[in-house]
Amino acid sequence: MDEKEAARILTPAACRAARALLGWTIDDLVKAARTSPNSVSRFERGDGPIRPTTAVQIVQAFAASGVEILNGDGTGVRMLRPDPR
Known part of the structure; x- marks a missing residue:
């Protein structure tokens, strides 16, 4: 997935969903995506956009844990497989 696509589909609501x-806290996501807790918290609150590279890291972390972001006409996520943790 490229940066433009990741930034387009990763909305604050999709990230929270x-x-x-997954039953993840922000800290769990930060560890899985190797990003900053401030970036995630600020993004999820809607306090500004997230960097495209960070969006890719987050989308990939969710995908690695079996969750796909589905944003067509609205926000959605789905479990592709059980979380391997």
Whole structure:
């Protein structure tokens, strides 16, 4: 997935929904995506856009744990397979 696509599909609501589906805290996402807790918290609150490279890291972390971001006409996520943790 390229940076433009990741930034387009990763909305604050999708990020929160994906974390909820996995039962992840922000710290869990930060560890899986190797990003900063401030970036994730600020993004999820809607306090500004996230860097495209960070969006890719987050989308890939969710995908590695079996969650796909589905944003067509609205926000959505789905579990592709059980979380391997």
